[in-house]
Amino acid sequence: MPINLIGVEPLYKELNHNTTLSLVRFLLQGGVLMNTGIRSKLAKPVDLKNLREMLKDRLDPKKQRLVVCGDTGCSVCGSRELAPAIEEVLQERGLAGSVELKVTGCLGFCEKGPLVLVFPGAVFYQQVQAEDAAEIVEKTVLRGEIVDRLLYTDPADGRKITCAYDIPFYKLQTRTLLETGWYINPLDIDDYIARGGYAALAKVLDGMPPEAVIAEIKEADLRGRGGAGFPTGLKWEFCRAAAGNEKYILCNADEGDPGAFMDRSLLEGNPHAVLEGIIIAAYAVGAKEGIIYIRIEYPTAVLKIEQAVRQARELGLLGKNILGSGFDFEVIISKGAGAFVCGEETALIRAAEGKVGEPRQKPPFPANAGFRGMPTVINNVETFVNVPLIINRGAAAYHETGTESSGGTKIFCLVGKINNSGLVEVPFGTTLRQIIFGIGGGIKNGKRFKAVQTGGPSGGCLPEEMLDLKVDFKDLAQAGSIMGSGGMIVMDEDTCVVDLARYFLQFLKSESCGKCFSCRVGIQRMLEIYDRLTTGSASIEDLDLLEELAVTVKDTSMCGLGQTSANPVLSTLRYFRDEYLAHVRDKRCPAGVCRSLFRYSIDQDSCIGCGSCAEQCHAGAIVEMEEGCYSINPELCTRCGACVEACVSDAITKG
Amino acid sequence: MSKQLTDVEDVLEGAVKKHGLSVVPLLQEIQEHFRYLPEEVLRMLSRKTGIPLIDIYHAATFYNSLSLTPRARHQISVCAGTTCHIRGGGKLIEEIFQLLGIRPGEITSDGEFMLETVNCLGCCAFAPAMVVDGKYYGNLNPGEVREILNALRKKAVS
Incomplete structure (x- = not known):
């Protein structure tokens, strides 16, 4: 039973009691105080400008x-x-x-x-x-x-x-969204304001009609960064046009992909930018209330966004009559309890309402019937951070970066068997090779690149020959993967793609809500085939069945989770068929990962007879045959690899 | 016992006042208080609010961070994110099984240790990673896991 924790319960427990203080003290190191005193509200845009002027020595x-x-x-x-x-x-x-x-x-x-x-x-x-x-x-x-x-x-x-x-x-990066984070204390609104924060909001409220804001976002070709890449401006336009006066903005901060922490980093590094984007969106669509749905397992991010909301309210950037414009808007924070499927927008709506987050059929789309049944815009954290940037720079200047169909930059979590793990930001249209071998510095320990997995558990694995692919919603989809929210996991020759696909299915199986038969049972059946593949008992017909199942699950599931669950299966079958065949025909795992399909043995020529492998073996599988001569009993060996780590002369081989 | 029951009443009262009939925030509040969701308290919640027990159970088992089982003294969370998986996270779980005899979701019979896997700890640069009692450990190998847990066991004995 996996649980989606980041701070993990003890820390979370701490956070609710006395250690909140110690965490806050750490984050505030350097004596910057929280603005908890009463501050006078900014009544008009010029007040914000004056405040910025007062804070200008912070830019020295x-x-x-x-x-x-x-x-x-x-x-x-x-x-x-x-x-x-x-x-x-x-x-x-x-x-x-x-x-x-x-x-x-x-x-x-x-x-x-x-x-x-x-x-x-x-x-x-x-x-x-x-x-x-x-x-x-x-x-x-x-x-x-x-x-x-x-x-x-x-x-x-x-x-x-x-x-x-x-x-x-x-x-080699283009750090437009991440750059500000180097210069600001995320808990101090004045730092954000000093660096031009809330200028876009002031600009919008100071005489820019909502339609003009939407037109600007459309012209910028901003696409939703949550995964599907739907044009944001269009979404806002639908919601604005929808009937009714009660409308909502829902910020999806329920980042659930393993290996992806872009949204957490933005919320922790620059929470006011997220908030400013949300307020502008609300103004554009005519919403009076916004909800930030955030994982409770991101305790630091929760703390920071709560602080940001409090400070913005104090300065009159949230609440009634914002900057004297007559526009009212409030934000509430709703804490998610951890379910991957809640990334799907209809599931997210239910979860934000405090219910069980199961998806429903579309239409009606959230732009017409969303939170509490009312027209709702749902965007992801990173999408909102782009909004102030577009308003400040203008759509044309913003769109100078990116491809024709996707403006701006994208943040990726570049991780896996790569030299430079970290958070990277590049323009749309950058090739995988530039990201992995340029910014990422290539593969760890001089190993060979094997595949890159984009888009989280529902993404696909792309092989070496696809490295010159340009990162873009359309190109990735054509190649059989997805952009997803921005996880990019690099694999080397020691990774078994069959085992990896099995790992993703295992994840998706436990996260499937079970509503659709095809997803619930289809993933389970595929997983059973993978169990056979990784233990050497699969037949060649199994591969055809696997493909058929994958296509069926893809075509007949209702929500994104089921529809994309076939991606890891189909993409690995497409690009790494040989590796599957090795598992089926030769009962061999070329990467040496699937435990039933390889054995460890000791190369007597390299062995120096020190016995450290035998000491490390729990299974008692390594025995000294005669003095200084060790051997591994394959019947007892659990293939844990502890002996390999213990060996000082690289004498233990896989085969 | 009666004092404890009043406590429970107070917690439920406060939670309902704050969250109305929103089942997930109610459960989050209860869990915050008891560190898990005790069956008795859920039954009381159902009687108090009229929310059918089946709906409460549905929500409690749907979300990963809600737990129907009590916690152990030492909480071990091994990251099962993709990066940790390809960098040997499975071996850490195997090592813990060898050492403590528990699989993910299980508690040792003495109630000392509980093992869980988490979908991602978000520190992929230090994979494979685990958290023990709120402390993060990165770049681990099975030997280091053994050292960390043995140190905790020794503490428990002494």
Whole structure:
């Protein structure tokens, strides 16, 4: 029974009690206070402008600033200890007033965390631990010297790189949505406003008719970033045209794909941008209320978006008569309890209403009958973040990036067997090769690229010959995969695609709501075939049956979950048929993953007879035949691989 | 016992006041309080609100973060996300089975450890990963898992 937890229960438990404070303290390191005092509301657009003017010293490029990544990844490897250590050093040296310390959202290059940026100059330090705090302050902040050992080394030429912007991982990206996150404290609305935040909202409310807003979004060719890629402007237009005065905006922040954390990073790194997009959408379609449906398992994101809503309300950017325009809008936050199928919009509506999130038949579409049966626009977090950008820059300038049919950039979680794991942003139309081998730096440990999986569990696996495919909704679909929300999982030669397809089906089986027979039973039957495939008992006819089942499930399921569940099956059958045949005909798993289909043995020539493999083996399968000569009993061996890890002379082989 | 029952009454009263008849927020509130969804409390909720028990059960078993089973003292959550899967997350689960004799969803007979898998912990750069009692561990191999859990077991004994 998998559960969708990010903070996992103990942390979640903590969050509800006394440790909320310690988390907030960590996120607020550097003495920035929460705006909890009463602030005067901004009554007209010019008030916002004046406030920004007052805050302009926050943009001072000469100001000394230390930025510590506070995202989950960097927290795991030490930034939670690092930020307090830096603060302590700053205080000891009497620098707390002059040098700013910011704990931000994800800085992107998760592989090298914990990350620290030192401004001015965007000096990039990687894998920084609390012990390094004093040296960074002492050398870089006080004397402008570089701490050489913490710099990034370009594996291509062994050169050390000082400035973040010169590192290929960042240099090859187009970071329009993610860039702001480097400069703002997500819990401080003033940081966002100083950098132009809510300017788009002011522009819209200051005389831009709702129809003009919609026209702008349409012209920008903004497509929904949640997966299906439906044109956002069109969705808004349908909802605006729908009958009735009670309309809703529903923000889908129920990110459930394994291996995808774009939305979480945006919510944690720049929550006000999400909120601003939602308010503009509400103005465009004529909604008075919005709901942010967010996973309860993202405790930090929940905390940050709640804070953002509170602060926006305080400043009069939410509530009655926003910026004196006569436009009223409120947002409530609804916490999701974890179900993958709730990513489907009709299921999401039910879940947001506090019910069981099962999908229903369309039409009617949510634009006509959505939340509480009323016209509703549902967009995903990343889509909303694009909205202020389009309004500020203008559709034409925005659309200079991207392809003809999809404007702008897309954020991907580039993970798997890749050198540079992390959060990357590229224009639509960038090739898979550029992302994986350019930004991603290629495959880990010099292995060979095998496949890339896009679009989460319902996506497809694309092989090497598809690497020059341009990333775009249409092109990916033609190739048998989907854009999905932006997971991109890279696999090397040690990954078995049959096992992988089985893994996705297992996931989809447990997440299928069970309403449609074809999805409920079809996935189960496919899974049974995979059980035979991975244990060497499948027949050649099974492959035909598998294909037939997949097509049937695809054609006859009601919602997106069932319709796309065939993608991992069909795409791997299409591109990796040989690997399937090896499992069926030769009873062999070429990647050495399916445990019934390979054996471990000890190569006596390389073995040095140390016995560490035997020590590690729980199954007692490794025995010393004569002194210094070990052998593995295949009957007892569970193929756990512990011996391989233990072996110092690479003497254990798979075959 | 009577004091406990009043407590339960209070929790239910507060939850209903806040969420009306919205079943999922009600259950989230109950779980927040009891750390799981005790059957008795769900029966009381049904009697109190008139929401059929079957609907409550439906919601409680539909969502992954709602749990009908009590928690153990140590909560182990192994990431079963795609990246962790291809980087050897399965071996961690295997190791825990060897060590504690529990599969995902099970609790050790002494009530000390519970193992769960989670769909994604969102720290794929450090795959395979697991969380034990709220603490994250990344880039794990089976040997490290054994060390972490043995340390906890030792603590429990001493």
